Each structure stands twice: as C-alpha cells, then as structure tokens.
Amino acid sequence: MAMDYIVRAIGAGGNVKVSVITARETVERARQIHKTLPVGTAALGRTLCAASMMGNAMKEEKGSLTIQIKGGGPLGTITAVSDHTGNVKGYLQNPAVDLPLKENGKLDVGTAVGTNGILAVIKDIGLESPFIGQVELLSGEIADDIAVYFTESEQIGTACALGVLVDRDQSVRAAGGYLLQAMPGADDAVITKLENVVMSAGPITKMLDSGMTPEEITSRLLGPIGEFQILSRNEVGYVCDCTKERVERALISMGTAELTALIKEQKKAEITCQFCDRVYNFNESDLDNLLKNAKKA
Numbered sequence: 001m002a003m004d005y006i007v008r009a010i011g012a013g014g015n016v017k018v019s020v021i022t023a024r025e026t027v028e029r030a031r032q033i034h035k036t037l038p039v040g041t042a043a044l045g046r047t048l049c050a051a052s053m054m055g056n057a058m059k060e061e062k063g064s065l066t067i068q069i070k071g072g073g074p075l076g077t078i079t080a081v082s083d084h085t086g087n088v089k090g091y092l093q094n095p096a097v098d099l100p101l102k103e104n105g106k107l108d109v110g111t112a113v114g115t116n117g118i119l120a121v122i123k124d125i126g127l128e129s130p131f132i133g134q135v136e137l138l139s140g141e142i143a144d145d146i147a148v149y150f151t152e153s154e155q156i157g158t159a160c161a162l163g164v165l166v167d168r169d170q171s172v173r174a175a176g177g178y179l180l181q182a183m184p185g186a187d188d189a190v191i192t193k194l195e196n197v198v199m200s201a202g203p204i205t206k207m208l209d210s211g212m213t214p215e216e217i218t219s220r221l222l223g224p225i226g227e228f229q230i231l232s233r234n235e236v237g238y239v240c241d242c243t244k245e246r247v248e249r250a251l252i253s254m255g256t257a258e259l260t261a262l263i264k265e266q267k268k269a270e271i272t273c274q275f276c277d278r279v280y281n282f283n284e285s286d287l288d289n290l291l292k293n294a295k296k297a
C-alpha cells in the first residue's frame with residue numbers, strides 16, 4: 001500500500017513555494033475511526049490534508065497546528081491537528097450526516113460545512129499563548145477558505161486545492177491537495193503565470209486518481225514557471241498521541257467538585273478519545289487517587 005507523504009518545493013528564484021500531499025491512507029483511517037458518511041469523509045479529509053501541509057511547513061519542533069471550522073452546517077465543528085512533521089488527527093461533530101449530491105454529481109461539502117461561521121488556525125509553537133488567525137467562511141468548500149486565510153491573515157497570496165474522492169463502497173479512493181504560494185517578492189508576471197498554471201492543472205482529485213505522485217504534481221505546478229527545487233519529502237499519517245496520563249490530567253482539571261460528583265454517581269469513568277476512539281477506563285480507586293491529586297493541585 002502506498003504511503004502518504006508531503007513534498008515541499010520552491011521555484012521562481014525562491015519567490016514561489018509549493019506543498020503537495022497525497023493522503024489516501026490518512027483519510028481512510030479517519031473514515032474508519034469516525035465512521036463518516038461520504039460528505040463527512042470529504043470535509044474532514046480536506047481539513048486533515050490542509051492541516052498536515054500547514055503543520056509540515058512549521059519550523060518549530062514540538063510545534064502544532066490546529067484548524068477549526070465552525071460553519072453552522074449539519075456536520076458541526078470540524079477539527080484537525082497536525083504536528084510539525086505533518087502527522088495529523090481530527091474529528092467532526094456529526095459524522096453521519098448525509099446530503100444529496102450537487103447537480104454536477106459532486107459531494108456537497110459547502111452545504112454540509114456551512115458558510116455562516118469561521119475558519120480558525122491555531123499555531124502553538126510553545127510560547128505562552130498560541131497564534132490564532134481566523135477568517136469568515138466564504139464557500140465552506142474548505143480549500144477556498146484556506147486560501148482566504150493565508151491572504152488575509154498571513155498576507156501570502158495562496159492558491160489551495162484539496163480533494164477527497166470517495167469510492168462506491170464509501171472507502172477513500174484518493175485524497176490530497178496542494179498549497180501554491182507567492183512570496184511577497186514575486187512580481188506580477190509570476191503571479192499571472194501561477195494563475196494560469198492553476199487553471200490548466202485541473203482538479204486535484206483527477207491528478208491523484210490518475211496516479212500522479214506529489215513530485216509529478218509539483219512539476220506540473222512549478223515546471224511552467226521555470227526551474228524548481230524539491231526541498232523535502234516527509235511521510236505522514238493519521239497519528240493520535242493520546243495517553244492514559246493525558247486523560248488523567250484532563251480528569252483532574254475538571255476540579256474536585258466535579259470529580260467527587262462523578263465518583264459518587266458513577267463509581268467509574270469511561271473516557272473515549274475524540275481523535276482515535278480509544279477507550280480509557282477508570283475504576284473507583286483510580287478516581288479516588290485522581291481526586292487526591294486534584295486536591296493537592
């Protein structure tokens with residue numbers, strides 16, 4: 001089975017950057033964990049692809065990047081979190097949403113996500129408070145909204161494509177995307193060329209489904225502009241880093257009153273990780289110990 005990976009490259013004398021991801025395995029894993037129906041698979045998958053590329057572009061080790069989309073549509077809030085290598089995890093509020101296809105036969109991601117809300121990007125690089133940028137949703141199709149985020153919040157002219165192709169058996173047939181970015185030094189001629197390249201490249205799902213690799217997609221995007229250099233190639237996947245310790249800390253942070261009530265009423269706790277559905281069980285004496293720790297805190 002092909003591994004998912006991200007290629008990053010620069011062209012036009014360093015004035016144009018591109019990231020390309022192929023992420024079939026990652027999105028299929030997300031589908032299996034969250035039991036999403038096709039429109040949810042596409043919405044969550046696109047968000048995971050974007051977060052993975054944006055996390056992979058971070059320089060800070062231990063940095064993490066979160067995309068949160070609250071569009072007011074039936075899917076509810078969508079969250080994706082990437083580490084600095086591009087390994088991602090995510091979830092959406094209502095995975096079982098089903099909507100009729102659009103007239104062109106495509107999944108109606110825009111309606112499922114909604115357009116009455118915001119897309120927020122939270123970058124945590126280990127400082128006291130994280131960097132948060134947010135934009136109002138334009139189309140709810142996610143790729144356009146990511147492009148608007150970069151233009152408005154980071155002042156980087158960006159073309160973004162994200163695609164998830166769902167097969168007849170609802171499994172993921174292809175998934176991936178690209179970010180094509182003009183640095184502030186890029187002149188108008190380069191930007192015009194980029195616009196033409198994006199137009200003639202065609203839909204990302206078509207490129208991926210025809211078997212094009214991220215390297216080949218990079219070449220299609222940057223080749224027409226001139227020489228380019230591949231900077232990195234990183235394997236990525238769906239990774240959840242939850243641990244019992246982390247869940248314990250979350251329970252302790254509930255506070256002593258809540259914990260005492262929980263012990264009294266239920267005598268145990270069964271906590272499910274929202275990213276990977278792993279279940280953590282706590283019996284009464286586990287909870288008593290946590291309560292002792294909470295009182296010390």
Ligand SMILES: [Zn+2]
Pocket residue numbers: 240241242273274275276277278
């Ligand atoms: Zn987990």
